[in-house]
Amino acid sequence: MRSTTMDPKKGRDMVFLAISLDHPAKFFNWGFISISIPNLIMIGIIFVLFTLALVVPFPSHEKTKGE
Amino acid sequence: MSTMWTTKLRKATVEKFEPQDVLPDDQPSYVASWIYVFGVLTLASLLVIIVTGFALTTKGIAWWHTSNVGHFVNSAHLWSVEIFFIFMVVHLWGKFWMAAWRGRRFATWVTGAIAFLASVATGFTGYLIQTNFDSQWIATQAKDGLNSAGIGSFFNTLNTGQSILLHVSLLPLVVGLITIWHVILVRRNGVVPPLDAKEIAGGGM
Amino acid sequence: MSKERNVDLAKWSGPKRPYDLVKEFTIALLVVTLVTVGLAALFSSPDERAVTLQDWSMKSPTDFVATATGELAGTTISAAYGAPYNKASEGLALGPLKIQKWAGVTIPVNPAFDFVVDPLTHSKDAAAPAALSQWNGASADQQTKWATDYSAAIEKAKGDYTMVAASESFGPVPVMATALLTEAQTGLLDGYLTTKASPFPSDFTGPLLFLADGVYLDDLGAAQHLHGDQWGMMNETGSYPGQSWLWLFSLWYQVEPFKSSDNADIQIFAFLMFLTLCFIFMPKLPFINRLPRLIPIHRLIWRRYYKENNL
Numbered sequence: 001m002r003s004t005t006m007d008p009k010k011g012r013d014m015v016f017l018a019i020s021l022d023h024p025a026k027f028f029n030w031g032f033i034s035i036s037i038p039n040l041i042m043i044g045i046i047f048v049l050f051t052l053a054l055v056v057p058f059p060s061h062e063k064t065k066g067e
Numbered sequence: 068m069s070t071m072w073t074t075k076l077r078k079a080t081v082e083k084f085e086p087q088d089v090l091p092d093d094q095p096s097y098v099a100s101w102i103y104v105f106g107v108l109t110l111a112s113l114l115v116i117i118v119t120g121f122a123l124t125t126k127g128i129a130w131w132h133t134s135n136v137g138h139f140v141n142s143a144h145l146w147s148v149e150i151f152f153i154f155m156v157v158h159l160w161g162k163f164w165m166a167a168w169r170g171r172r173f174a175t176w177v178t179g180a181i182a183f184l185a186s187v188a189t190g191f192t193g194y195l196i197q198t199n200f201d202s203q204w205i206a207t208q209a210k211d212g213l214n215s216a217g218i219g220s221f222f223n224t225l226n227t228g229q230s231i232l233l234h235v236s237l238l239p240l241v242v243g244l245i246t247i248w249h250v251i252l253v254r255r256n257g258v259v260p261p262l263d264a265k266e267i268a269g270g271g272m
Numbered sequence: 273m274s275k276e277r278n279v280d281l282a283k284w285s286g287p288k289r290p291y292d293l294v295k296e297f298t299i300a301l302l303v304v305t306l307v308t309v310g311l312a313a314l315f316s317s318p319d320e321r322a323v324t325l326q327d328w329s330m331k332s333p334t335d336f337v338a339t340a341t342g343e344l345a346g347t348t349i350s351a352a353y354g355a356p357y358n359k360a361s362e363g364l365a366l367g368p369l370k371i372q373k374w375a376g377v378t379i380p381v382n383p384a385f386d387f388v389v390d391p392l393t394h395s396k397d398a399a400a401p402a403a404l405s406q407w408n409g410a411s412a413d414q415q416t417k418w419a420t421d422y423s424a425a426i427e428k429a430k431g432d433y434t435m436v437a438a439s440e441s442f443g444p445v446p447v448m449a450t451a452l453l454t455e456a457q458t459g460l461l462d463g464y465l466t467t468k469a470s471p472f473p474s475d476f477t478g479p480l481l482f483l484a485d486g487v488y489l490d491d492l493g494a495a496q497h498l499h500g501d502q503w504g505m506m507n508e509t510g511s512y513p514g515q516s517w518l519w520l521f522s523l524w525y526q527v528e529p530f531k532s533s534d535n536a537d538i539q540i541f542a543f544l545m546f547l548t549l550c551f552i553f554m555p556k557l558p559f560i561n562r563l564p565r566l567i568p569i570h571r572l573i574w575r576r577y578y579k580e581n582n583l
Contacts (some may be wrong), residue, residue, distance in 0.1 A: 115305055
């Protein structure tokens with residue numbers, strides 16, 4: 001559902017499959033560290049992508065001779 | 068030796084590159100890891116940021132508050148920025164652990180680092196020109212840090228007009244030019260060889 | 273740092289393979305576009321409506337009146353700020369370095385006049401002209417005393433000006449504050465402060481400084497976890513990701529000695545400048561530039577090369 005915190009939209013309404021994020025975020029707290037779950041997900045994606053990039057095999061190709 | 072400025076400029080720039088280096092159709096066989104795609108993913112993300120930014124520019128800064136299409140474009144602009152930073156950080160981590168500054172590639176590292184910092188500054192001005200509560204909040208909070216360092220005396224976060232011009236013209240130009248320089252350096256110096264790569268027999272230096 | 277090896281400097285003359293750079297970029301662009309469009313369609317983007325002075329005065333009239341009084345008393349954040357708005361204080365300092373002050377007053381703001389006295393000249397309140405006349409005819413010391421006394425009385429009444437009994441010691445301040453409240457509630461104050469400098473407004477310094485002097489905006493920020501001591505720099509309204517890349521900037525506001533320091537802003541800024549230089553010159557930093565060798569993640573990246581060359 002689109003946020004209703006703003007003025008009514010003008011023009012034709014375009015309906016999207018939407019997951020509303022217009023509610024207070026949850027937080028992960030550990031000592032003095034407090035990260036919002038959305039931010040934690042972003043940071044988690046960075047670690048996951050980096051790890052995958054290192055371990056997932058890269059397709060092999062035919063080599064040409066050195067020049 | 069020609070003293071013509073044009074000749075000197077050509078020798079200093081264009082003649083330093085062979086066409087095969089500018090748009091190579093091969094690469095060293097050691098470039099065989101998915102970590103290498105994060106540079107081009109960052110570049111592609113930057114292009115999407117610019118294109119969605121152009122779309123927002125054509126309709127003005129208040130468009131997205133009252134138009135569903137505008138709101139969608141704004142959303143695309145925001146999410147492309149998020150994934151831009153994700154890809155850039157993975158790219159940065161890869162380059163660090165590869166010690167990619169070796170072999171006179173220090174300038175490549177420096178331009179990359181500055182591109183990151185310039186991107187953060189550009190993103191910051193973007194948040195300032197959302198013209199909503201978040202803009203008001205970020206402007207009134209960030210001003211204190213900037214004022215304490217004397218920067219607030221010429222960069223007024225509460226002056227939306229200034230922030231718009233910085234975000235849409237000056238800073239993207241800075242990011243764009245540094246990125247181009249960074250990519251030129253990569254093309255010029257080639258992809259850094261593996262650590263402890265042996266000299267290739269018969270290959271010469 | 274180890275001596276540059278020839279193979280690092282030389283153009284690679286070893287084995288190569290065909291690679292389509294333009295195709296790679298095109299695929300990357302396609303992937304990024306699809307992911308972006310998908311995320312935008314799924315999650316949209318946050319748009320909490322901006323707060324006006326009218327909103328503030330309607331939703332928290334007591335805070336509005338207390339803040340207006342504080343402007344007249346010279347006790348609000350902007351009234352006592354210093355550069356670049358005024359000379360009310362020396363601002364923050366990094367030891368002997370008073371950078372904030374040295375940068376000078378380049379955005380002159382006189383909160384008492386700009387936010388209260390001047391807008392009241394357009395007030396529709398019948399009592400406003402006489403109140404203004406009394407205010408303008410008084411000495412600066414008398415003005416401060418009136419406003420300070422009324423401020424103290426409001427505080428004693430737990431922030432509720434309606435519970436403060438009239439008193440001559442407040443002078444015209446109560447009338448001025450409530451007339452300004454009415455002006456704000458009708459929307460006139462927003463219009464006046466915004467278009468004062470130009471009928472084509474693009475600079476919102478006036479209304480935003482005034483708004484930020486109150487507790488209302490502050491409370492809205494706290495509710496969204498946006499305060500500096502809530503790692504707010506990284507956060508966004510709602511459940512959206514924010515600027516998580518600001519983590520190293522936000523971090524220092526959570527820890528001592530910065531957390532309780534009056535000069536935290538400039539101290540952290542200076543420290544960040546140092547860390548930024550370290551980042552830019554990381555390849556030159558001893559020990560840091562050895563880390564890739566000490567923690568050989570590169571063996572994973574180039575595992576095929578090392579295997580093929582028995583390294």
